[in-house]
Amino acid sequence: MTDSGHGNLLSVTDLRTYFETEDGTVKAVDGISFELKQGETLGIVGESGSGKSVANLSLMRLIPNPPGKIVSGSIVFAGRDVLKLSPREVRKLRGKRIAMIFQDPMTSLNPFMRVSKQLMEVTRLHLGHTKKQAREHAIKMLEHVGIPDARSRVDSYPHEFSGGMRQRVMIAMALSCRPELLIADEPTTALDVTIQAQILELINSLKAETGASVILITHDLGVVAGMTDHIIVMYAGKVFEQATTTELFERPGNPYTCGLLRSVPDPTDEQGKLYQIPGLPPDLAHLPPGCPFAPRCERAEEICRREFPPYVQLTREHYSLCHFASDVYTKSQAQEGNR
Amino acid sequence: MLRFIIRRIVVIIPMLFIVVSLTWGLIRLAPGNFYTGEKKLTPAIEKNLREKYGLNRPWYVQYGKVLWNIARFDFGNSLKYEGQSVNQILFRGLPVSATLGLSAYLLALFVGITTGTLAALKQNSWIDYASMVLAMIGISIPNFVLGPLLVLIFALNLFWLPPALWNGFPSKSIVLPALTLSAIYIAYIARLTRSGMLEVMRSDYIRTARAKGLSETQVVFRHALRGGLLPVVSFSGPALAFLITGTVVVERVFALPGLGNYFINACFNRDEPLIIGIVAFIAVTVLGFNLLVDISYGFIDPRIRY
Numbered sequence: 182m183t184d185s186g187h188g189n190l191l192s193v194t195d196l197r198t199y200f201e202t203e204d205g206t207v208k209a210v211d212g213i214s215f216e217l218k219q220g221e222t223l224g225i226v227g228e229s230g231s232g233k234s235v236a237n238l239s240l241m242r243l244i245p246n247p248p249g250k251i252v253s254g255s256i257v258f259a260g261r262d263v264l265k266l267s268p269r270e271v272r273k274l275r276g277k278r279i280a281m282i283f284q285d286p287m288t289s290l291n292p293f294m295r296v297s298k299q300l301m302e303v304t305r306l307h308l309g310h311t312k313k314q315a316r317e318h319a320i321k322m323l324e325h326v327g328i329p330d331a332r333s334r335v336d337s338y339p340h341e342f343s344g345g346m347r348q349r350v351m352i353a354m355a356l357s358c359r360p361e362l363l364i365a366d367e368p369t370t371a372l373d374v375t376i377q378a379q380i381l382e383l384i385n386s387l388k389a390e391t392g393a394s395v396i397l398i399t400h401d402l403g404v405v406a407g408m409t410d411h412i413i414v415m416y417a418g419k420v421f422e423q424a425t426t427t428e429l430f431e432r433p434g435n436p437y438t439c440g441l442l443r444s445v446p447d448p449t450d451e452q453g454k455l456y457q458i459p460g461l462p463p464d465l466a467h468l469p470p471g472c473p474f475a476p477r478c479e480r481a482e483e484i485c486r487r488e489f490p491p492y493v494q495l496t497r498e499h500y501s502l503c504h505f506a507s508d509v510y511t512k513s514q515a516q517e518g519n520r
Numbered sequence: 521m522l523r524f525i526i527r528r529i530v531v532i533i534p535m536l537f538i539v540v541s542l543t544w545g546l547i548r549l550a551p552g553n554f555y556t557g558e559k560k561l562t563p564a565i566e567k568n569l570r571e572k573y574g575l576n577r578p579w580y581v582q583y584g585k586v587l588w589n590i591a592r593f594d595f596g597n598s599l600k601y602e603g604q605s606v607n608q609i610l611f612r613g614l615p616v617s618a619t620l621g622l623s624a625y626l627l628a629l630f631v632g633i634t635t636g637t638l639a640a641l642k643q644n645s646w647i648d649y650a651s652m653v654l655a656m657i658g659i660s661i662p663n664f665v666l667g668p669l670l671v672l673i674f675a676l677n678l679f680w681l682p683p684a685l686w687n688g689f690p691s692k693s694i695v696l697p698a699l700t701l702s703a704i705y706i707a708y709i710a711r712l713t714r715s716g717m718l719e720v721m722r723s724d725y726i727r728t729a730r731a732k733g734l735s736e737t738q739v740v741f742r743h744a745l746r747g748g749l750l751p752v753v754s755f756s757g758p759a760l761a762f763l764i765t766g767t768v769v770v771e772r773v774f775a776l777p778g779l780g781n782y783f784i785n786a787c788f789n790r791d792e793p794l795i796i797g798i799v800a801f802i803a804v805t806v807l808g809f810n811l812l813v814d815i816s817y818g819f820i821d822p823r824i825r826y
C-alpha cells in the first residue's frame with residue numbers, strides 16, 4: 182500500500198460535533214483529524230458511544246440539528262470543504278460521491294416502499310436516469326451484490342428479504358452511483374457470523390472493482406484486520422491512536438488499543454476466556470479534566486487524572502494520545518520481538 | 521383477505537344485536553310512553569292506543585318484532601311523524617348529516633395533517649408551540665360552547681355568516697356548523713400527525729433517504745408521510761362514521777334537520793321505532809368504517825397480511 186502519486190480524497194481537521202442535551206453539552210466528536218487517500222480503506226474502531234457514527238454522519242452533514250451541531254473543523258472532500266457548501270451542493274454529494282451503509286439493515290430501508298423504487302430513486306436523482314434505465318440499473322446492481330433472481334425480486338418489499346439480503350440491497354443502493362467514498366457504519370453488527378463474512382467480502386470486492394475509498398466503522402478489531410490500510414481508534418469523541426493496520430496490530434502505542442486487542446477472540450487460545458476492558462465509557466457531557474480513559478486504564482498514574490494527554494507522534498504515520506505513549510510503544514516492540 | 525372480511529362482517533351481527541337489545545331495553549325501562557303528554561288520556565283511548573301499537577302483547581313478542589324489523593332493515597313507522605316510515609326519515613336526515621359530517625371531516629383532515637406535519641418538522645419552533653396550544657384548546661372546549669361562541673362572533677357581531685338553519689350545500693350556512701364540528705377532530709388529528717411524524721422523522725430509513733441526497737421536501741412526501749400518518753388512519757375511520765351519521769349537539773345548536781336532531785326529537789317523543797332505527801343505522805356505519813380502516817391498513821402497510 183504505497184501512496185505515491187495519490188492525493189488525499191478526504192482530509193478531516195479538528196472536527197468537533199456537539200449535542201446540546203438537558204444533561205449538558207455532549208461532546209460526541211471532539212477535535213478529530215484524519216486523512217484518507219484515494220482507493221484506501223480506513224477502519225474506525227471504538228467502543229459503543231465513542232463517536233464513530235457521529236463523526237461519519239458529520240462528514241455527510243447528516244447530524245440532526247437541533248440537538249447536534251458541527252461546531253468547528255474542516256472536512257475537505259475532493260478539494261472542497263463540505264462544511265462550506267450550500268445545502269444544495271451537499272445533497273449533490275450525498276448518495277452520489279459519498280454513500281453510506283448503516284448498521285441495521287432491518288430498519289434502514291423504507292418498509293412501505295418497494296425495493297425497486299428505493300433503488301431507482303438514487304439514480305434518477307443523481308444520474309438523471311429515466312424510469313426504465315433506473316429499473317434496469319437497479320436489477321443490475323442487485324445481481325451484482327449477489328441477490329438471486331434479482332429481476333423477479335426487485336419489486337419486493339424490504340420485509341420480504343432476510344437481514345443479510347437487506348444489507349446487500351443497502352450496498353447495492355449505496356454503490357448505484359459509483360461513489361468515490363463509501364462509509365460503512367458497522368455493516369455487519371446486526372448480522373450473524375457467516376453472513377458477516379460474506380458482506381465484508383462483498384464490500385471488499387466491490388471496492389477493488391470500483392476503486393472507491395472506504396471507511397469501515399466497527400467496534401470489533403477482528404473485523405478490520407484483513408480489510409483496512411489504516412486504523413483510527415476512537416474513545417470519548419477523540420482519536421486515541423492512529424496507525425497503519427499492521428503497525429497498530431503489532432506495535433500498539435496506547436493502553437486503550439492494547440485493551441481492545443486483548444478483547445479480540447483468539448481462535449488459538451485453548452481456554453477461550455475473553456478479556457474485557459473493565460468499567461464503562463465515560464459520560465460525554467461531564468468529562469473529567471485528565472485523560473478520559475484514565476479511570477479504566479491499567480497504566481494510569483497521577484498525571485493521567487490531572488492533565489489531558491498529548492498527541493504523541495511515534496513514527497511517521499503512527500500517533501497516540503497518551504502520557505506514556507512512547508513507553509507503551511517500546512513495550513509493544515519488545516513483546517513483538519519475543520514472539 | 522376475503523375470509524378476513526367475511527369474518528369481520530359476521531362479527532357485526534351479534535354486535536348489532538347487543539346494541540339494539542340494550543337500546544330497546546333502556547327505552548322500555550324508562551317510565552312513561554310515547555302517548556304520555558301534558559294532557560291526561562281517558563283509559564278507553566289509552567287502551568285503544570296500546571292495542572293499535574301492540575303494546576298489550578307480551579314483551580317477547582314485541583322484542584321479537586323489533587329484531588325481525590332489524591333483520592329486514594325495515595324499522596316500521598314513526599310513532600310521532602305520522603304516516604312516515606323510519607326509513608323515509610333516515611333518508612331525509614342522512615344527506616344533511618352526511619354533507620355536514622363530510623365537510624367537517626375533510627376540513628379536519630386537511631387542517632389537522634398540515635399543522636401536525638408542520639409542527640413536527642419545525643419541532644420546538646413557535647409554529648409547533650402555537651399549534652399545540654390551539655390543539656389543546658380545541659380538545660378542551662366542548663362544542664356546545666364553541667358553536668354559540670362562533671355564532672356570537674361571526675353571525676351576531678360581524679354578520680358574515682348565518683347563525684343557524686340549513687341551506688343545502690354549498691352555502692354559507694354550512695361554515696359555522698362544520699367549523700364547530702371539526703374543531704376537536706382538527707386538534708386530535710394535528711396531535712396524532714405530529715407525534716407520528718416526529719417518530720418517523722427520527723427513524724433509520726429517513727436517515728437513509730437523506731443520505732441518498734433527497735431534498736427535505738422529497739424526504740417528507742415520499743418517505744415520511746406514509747408511516748407518519750398511520751395513527752391518523754386508524755383514528756379517522758371511526759371518526760368519519762361518527763361525523764356523517766349525525767352529531768346531536770351541533771345539529772341542535774344550529775337547528776339542522778339531520779339525523780342527530782331527529783334522534784333527539786325521537787328521544788323526547790319516546791318514538792321507539794325511530795330511536796332504534798337511528799341507533800342501528802349508526803352502529804352498522806361505525807362497524808363498517810372500522811372494517812374499512814382495517815382493510816386499508818393492508819394497502820398502506822405492505823407488512824400487514826390478513
Ligand SMILES: Nc1ncnc2c1ncn2[C@@H]1O[C@H](COP(=O)(O)OP(=O)(O)OP(=O)(O)O)[C@@H](O)[C@H]1O
Nearest residue numbers: 200207209228229230231232233234235248400465
Ligand atoms: N441525537 C443525539 N442527541 C444527543 N446525543 C447524541 C445524539 N446522537 C449521538 N449522541 C451521543 O453521541 C455519542 C456518540 O454516539 P455515536 O452514535 O457516534 O457512537 P458510536 O461510536 O457510533 O457507537 P455505536 O458503536 O453504539 O454505534 C453518544 O454518547 C451519544 O449519546
Ligand SMILES: [Mg+2]
Nearest residue numbers: 233234235366
Ligand atoms: Mg454507531
